[in-house]
Amino acid sequence: MPDGRVLNFLVMNINLNLNHSNQSVHPGKRLLLLINPGSTSTKFSLYEEDTSLFELTLNHTVEDLAGFEKITDQFHFRRDLIVWELAYRKIDLTRIAAVIGRGGLVKPIESGIYEVNDKMIEDLKTGLLGQHASNLGGLIARDIASTLPNAKAYIVDPVVVDELQPLARISGHPEIERISIFHALNHKAVARVYANSIRKKYEDLNLIIVHMGGGISIGAHRSGRVVDVNNALNGDGPFSPERSGGLPSGQLADICFSGRFSHDEIKSLITGKGGMVAYLGTNNFRDVCRMAEEGNTNATQIRDACAYQVGKEIGAMAAVLEGKVDAIILTGGMAFQESFMKKIKSMVHFIATVVVYPGEDEIKSLAFNGLLALDGKIGIKTYS
Helix, strand or coil: CCCHHHHHHHHHHHHHCHHHCCCCCCCCCCEEEEEEECCCEEEEEEEECCEEEEEEEEECCHHHHCCCCCHHHHHHHHHHHHHHHHHHHCCCHHHEEEEEEECCCCCCECCCEEECCHHHHHHHHHCCCCCCCCHHHHHHHHHHHCCCCCCEEEEECCCCECCCCHHHHEEEECCEECCCCCCHHHHHHHHHHHHHHCCCCHHHCEEEEEEECCCEEEEEEECCEEEEECCCCCCCCCCCCCECCCCCHHHHHHHHCCCCCCHHHHHHHHECCCCHHHHHCCCCHHHHHHHHHCCCHHHHHHHHHHHHHHHHHHHHHHHHCCCCCCEEEEEEHHHHCHHHHHHHHHHHCCCCCEEEEEECCHHHHHHHHHHHHHCCCCCEEECC
């Protein structure tokens, strides 16, 4: 596995071997490199215009990431995985027109595609609104694009897309405002996929969308805007494979001042070392479900408690939409587990039709938006 010191060598080596490329590509067509770092995986893909040439998902265990103190410390590890694959496949990098990363915790911005600039890089590195794997999307995209002759770096629909209605911002104390941090890219992507499937516009529907992965976000989509959503990163909503979700405030305050934990350790208990990994020692939801099916009563209880909390939050979002819900969409990696989906459906099917889109459509959405931007069909926005 290469490290950061051999990045330039790999790029040179790829270009020296262009005549030996094993890809079924068409000279003259643009390539788009798409990068989607998640809390427990790195997904990346190469598209030729609107056609996927390959897509890979590299899963990272707790042990893989244990040596990194901060998310940004994973930069070289994850970037080199991508560069190594491009080298192995002997990709003609001169044809890459755009490197598009999943957006991270920059300042709250409107939905859209943004070119990665110096200000964005600064905010991603410092973790303006916190540390999350999605911060690596823009950082890696900019770094790789900077080595290529014809490529620019972009992000699309970052996790801080903010469309909250005013009442949704009020927390209960003026010192704390509720903020919008959620899986915006996949929420928007599956919303449009579903709308197209019933021959309607996303903007004409009221939807409750549930993304379930390393974190869980549940949003109320009213007429194309996410008017309320739990903060899926910093301790709000259901617990997930590695996040605590909402915790009783008084008990959390007691832990904070118990002297047992530092500030950073408390942050880790909330995000990274909370949820299922704290209860069961694994952040792999497939393993949790396997343990439950094999008769592990603790795993069964934790799995069912997660489904219970998801169902409760869906009910809350139904109230936000005043019961006018066209569909409930369940998506993300956890949606592959049928027993888990059955638990949630049993709680919420009375609200509206429940549709399941296992996995996520984020890579395809990155490619779609990138191609529209390159063709001048949508505007490229400036982060400031």
